Amino acid sequence: MAKNSDNKTTNTTASVLKENAPPGRHSLVLRLGCMLMVTTAALHSADKVVGGGDTWVAMACGRYTHGPWAAQQENRTVQMKVLDGVDLHLTQRDFMGEFSRPFNPESRKIGNVLRRFGWALQEAMGKTPDKTGHENIENVGWINQNWLTHAAFYAFKALGADNPIAENPFGESLIVLYKFLQAILTALFAYWTARELGAHPLIAALVVAFGVLLSRSFIDLRPNISSILYAIITVYLLVRWRNGKYRSMFWMIPVMILWANVHGGFIYAMMLFVLAGGAYAVHAFAGRWQVLFLLGGLACVTVIVMSATGTDKFDEILRGSQQTIKKIDNQKILLSQAFRTGKLSSMEYDNRIWRLDRDLKPMYQQDFAIRLTRIFAILAVLSMLGIIACVLWRLMRGNPSELFFPIQRRSLKYLAVGGGCVVLIPWFFSPFGLENLVHPLLVATGAEGKEWREVAEWLPIWQPHGFGNARYYAPFLILLGVTLVVWWVLRARAGGSVVPAMRRRPSDESSDTGPKVDLAHLAIVAITVAMSIQSRRFIFLGGIIVAPFLAVWFTDVVNMFSARRSKLPRENAVAMRSRFLVVFAWTTGMVFAAIFIACVWDTYFRPPIQGPQLSMFRRMVGISDQPVRAMEFFNANHLQGVVLNEWTHGGFITFHQTPDPKTGESPCKVFMDGRAQAAYDIEHFRLQNHYRTFPENMDMEEFHQKLQTKGLNLALLDMYSSSSDDLQTLFARSPRWVRLYSDQRYVIYADIEDQRNADIVKAFANDKLIWPEDILHRYNQGLLDIRSPSPDIVRRGLERLMGLETDEYLPIQYQAVWGAAKHLDELDSARIYCQRELKRRLDKLESGERFRGFEHARAVRELLEFLEKDARDQGQIHQSQLYQRQAADNQERLDYYRNEREGLFW
Numbered sequence: 001m002a003k004n005s006d007n008k009t010t011n012t013t014a015s016v017l018k019e020n021a022p023p024g025r026h027s028l029v030l031r032l033g034c035m036l037m038v039t040t041a042a043l044h045s046a047d048k049v050v051g052g053g054d055t056w057v058a059m060a061c062g063r064y065t066h067g068p069w070a071a072q073q074e075n076r077t078v079q080m081k082v083l084d085g086v087d088l089h090l091t092q093r094d095f096m097g098e099f100s101r102p103f104n105p106e107s108r109k110i111g112n113v114l115r116r117f118g119w120a121l122q123e124a125m126g127k128t129p130d131k132t133g134h135e136n137i138e139n140v141g142w143i144n145q146n147w148l149t150h151a152a153f154y155a156f157k158a159l160g161a162d163n164p165i166a167e168n169p170f171g172e173s174l175i176v177l178y179k180f181l182q183a184i185l186t187a188l189f190a191y192w193t194a195r196e197l198g199a200h201p202l203i204a205a206l207v208v209a210f211g212v213l214l215s216r217s218f219i220d221l222r223p224n225i226s227s228i229l230y231a232i233i234t235v236y237l238l239v240r241w242r243n244g245k246y247r248s249m250f251w252m253i254p255v256m257i258l259w260a261n262v263h264g265g266f267i268y269a270m271m272l273f274v275l276a277g278g279a280y281a282v283h284a285f286a287g288r289w290q291v292l293f294l295l296g297g298l299a300c301v302t303v304i305v306m307s308a309t310g311t312d313k314f315d316e317i318l319r320g321s322q323q324t325i326k327k328i329d330n331q332k333i334l335l336s337q338a339f340r341t342g343k344l345s346s347m348e349y350d351n352r353i354w355r356l357d358r359d360l361k362p363m364y365q366q367d368f369a370i371r372l373t374r375i376f377a378i379l380a381v382l383s384m385l386g387i388i389a390c391v392l393w394r395l396m397r398g399n400p401s402e403l404f405f406p407i408q409r410r411s412l413k414y415l416a417v418g419g420g421c422v423v424l425i426p427w428f429f430s431p432f433g434l435e436n437l438v439h440p441l442l443v444a445t446g447a448e449g450k451e452w453r454e455v456a457e458w459l460p461i462w463q464p465h466g467f468g469n470a471r472y473y474a475p476f477l478i479l480l481g482v483t484l485v486v487w488w489v490l491r492a493r494a495g496g497s498v499v500p501a502m503r504r505r506p507s508d509e510s511s512d513t514g515p516k517v518d519l520a521h522l523a524i525v526a527i528t529v530a531m532s533i534q535s536r537r538f539i540f541l542g543g544i545i546v547a548p549f550l551a552v553w554f555t556d557v558v559n560m561f562s563a564r565r566s567k568l569p570r571e572n573a574v575a576m577r578s579r580f581l582v583v584f585a586w587t588t589g590m591v592f593a594a595i596f597i598a599c600v601w602d603t604y605f606r607p608p609i610q611g612p613q614l615s616m617f618r619r620m621v622g623i624s625d626q627p628v629r630a631m632e633f634f635n636a637n638h639l640q641g642v643v644l645n646e647w648t649h650g651g652f653i654t655f656h657q658t659p660d661p662k663t664g665e666s667p668c669k670v671f672m673d674g675r676a677q678a679a680y681d682i683e684h685f686r687l688q689n690h691y692r693t694f695p696e697n698m699d700m701e702e703f704h705q706k707l708q709t710k711g712l713n714l715a716l717l718d719m720y721s722s723s724s725d726d727l728q729t730l731f732a733r734s735p736r737w738v739r740l741y742s743d744q745r746y747v748i749y750a751d752i753e754d755q756r757n758a759d760i761v762k763a764f765a766n767d768k769l770i771w772p773e774d775i776l777h778r779y780n781q782g783l784l785d786i787r788s789p790s791p792d793i794v795r796r797g798l799e800r801l802m803g804l805e806t807d808e809y810l811p812i813q814y815q816a817v818w819g820a821a822k823h824l825d826e827l828d829s830a831r832i833y834c835q836r837e838l839k840r841r842l843d844k845l846e847s848g849e850r851f852r853g854f855e856h857a858r859a860v861r862e863l864l865e866f867l868e869k870d871a872r873d874q875g876q877i878h879q880s881q882l883y884q885r886q887a888a889d890n891q892e893r894l895d896y897y898r899n900e901r902e903g904l905f906w
Helices: 024-045 053-065 078-084 110-124 147-158 169-197 201-213 224-242 246-262 264-285 287-308 311-340 346-359 366-397 409-428 433-445 448-452 473-492 519-534 536-563 571-605 616-620 628-636 647-655 682-692 700-709 722-733 755-765 774-785 791-802 813-823 827-846 853-873 877-902
Strands: 641-645 668-670 714-718 737-742 746-751
Touching: 024 169, 024 201, 024 571, 053 147, 053 647, 110 433, 147 169, 147 246, 169 201, 169 224, 169 536, 169 616, 201 536, 201 571, 224 246, 224 264, 224 409, 224 519, 224 536, 246 264, 246 409, 264 409, 264 433, 264 519, 409 433, 433 448, 448 682, 473 519, 473 536, 519 536, 571 616, 628 647, 628 737, 628 746, 641 647, 647 668, 647 714, 682 722, 700 722, 714 722, 722 737, 737 755, 737 774, 746 755, 774 791, 774 813, 791 813, 791 827, 813 827, 813 853, 827 853, 853 877
Parallel strands: 641 668, 641 714
Antiparallel strands: 714 746, 737 746
């Protein structure tokens, strides 16, 4: 075994490029330029508008920790009581959801914790555990593993504000700064890790920039982003330990104290230390039998990667693809016919087409899936061939122990210290104690975890309708696979002694010039890639963790190619190349900076599409996707009870209510929110999915009974959500539920027979409701009037709707006008109204007005649909064709504004 003198190891990955590194003055400037490149790439990766539902969840939970409400509750841990001393109050009793898991003190006992963990392992192995006599111990209450992030977010939000619910540009800007700072540190630690591994600075910067930029649509204002930062810091410390800086492991103490309290992703640290501990034990103790461990370990890696990419599902995909695609096309034709005949509105048509693509097409989305799985299958086979060739070469020509990175046995005790930190600190330094440690393991290994991971943000990367943009991750993985294959081939051909392998020789006499194999790095990359392929939420993790290793392997490839040259470049050539690298690094960094500045200006400071009055924070979290005015209506009319809500709105609904000063609870509890498995059991998750799939022709008595069983007296639904299409149809059909409120996107229903709604129903009947804006009052009153059996009241409602002059797109307005005019046999007035509205909207679009451009384009599309169908019905073929041409032109505008609204231009 090669010895490591002075606690340092020789890093053979830095050969030709490192020996020919730029001269001193160029070296420093180059490194600064590379860090500029990485920093600006990180800034651009974090400037995208990404959904912020969980940001509001964090602030709602943070407000509760800053209040005194939890301090007097029972069954609190010692750690919770310690935190009371710094005015942070936590509990396992939930304040937010009506149906979250109840706390059971029996579940906290170590024996019961281990029993639950054993059940999860049995379920993971496909067995059904025997829970006889212990069924109740699964109710563990709310495990708030993100409590420190929650407390920080609310502290930022409330800083300097009398009313934290209202917009607070100063405090909210601190949250944005927090996001940018984390992104920069994450990218820089990835760069520093690559440099510690021996990667060339420019290669390290380029690969890390690629890894962070491809993750752009997955970097949002959520606690899980903190996990990526602490994960790369952990990898950085492991690399420093491997390079002989053993005391770096003690830095795992503060890292884990923070990580174990900001997010439950600290379980990844356990995976890292298990992989590193096992691999480096092989390095230190296995001797010349390391080759067998290498073959066995990398065979397992190949199986993991191929399994993660779905290779075993080729036959299923190929058998069902053509039949399924044909079925989808047929259903689209039927929907198109229904739209043409007027049986579907434009909004219903859009929603059902989207729902069809989401629910059926991903099942057999063969093109991208098959390409990706074939690529990985080929690369895996080629990689294995390279490994075998390398091993056989070394067995025939040299000592196989020289193939592996040397690890001193005494250094493993420091690694054990780090491993102890990642297990013990989450247990003892969290307010939730042992439950904090076990909960993520249960979710990761239990059968229920598979169901939780079926939501959009956890879908595999080949699913087209999953959360975020995963298209740039495939080239990154292809680059990784190609680099590894070339690395193995060149490593197998690296120069070595012709002394037979059976003869021992000192390592310092070795003529081996190839880089060393590190089993831990291969294992870390393999498991991270597998996680990111199976669940797109881990793409950011994959891009950051894999980048340093890809950079050093790419550097090795360049080094091994260079080493094969007969002579080294001349000194002046080195100097010229140094100047070129410096210029390239600084130029690339400034280009990224220019892109970042342009993007931030375009999205946040130029007259924006979401309104100039919004702060940067509110635009960044997509405030227009939250029920802002609906919650103003909630608060103004003092609604209370239990609300059936969209999953992504739970945090916003809770945070934008004034909590009870005695209990901290909101007047209206939510049915579901983004905390998912941390607060709700799997049965409730299944129930909320069941509620979303009620058939629109469901019996009304059954519908009412299901709502009453859960005590629901209110519903706040998103009209653009295809998952609630049929549910909204049921509410509209119900004689028991009335529509209290409707705006450009959201609708509120109330049960008129529920006593909790007595006051609001009375105010509704007497037109005494309090409205956020007068135009919403007139709009909703008009919608109510046109449903009356009295022609005079219908006419009054029609006049109210036609008298509304607003730049907002109210999706029910035009449909209601046309229907009421048809009912009253006054279509001429409806035609005149639609023509006037069409001209007004087109003038807005022609003026280039950015604000509400998307809404204007949607309004134009709907107006043209009504007018085109009416012209066709009247036999006006020429006019109908004119409207069709206008609709085609408007579709380009609609696509433009949709892309701009979703940030796809950047």
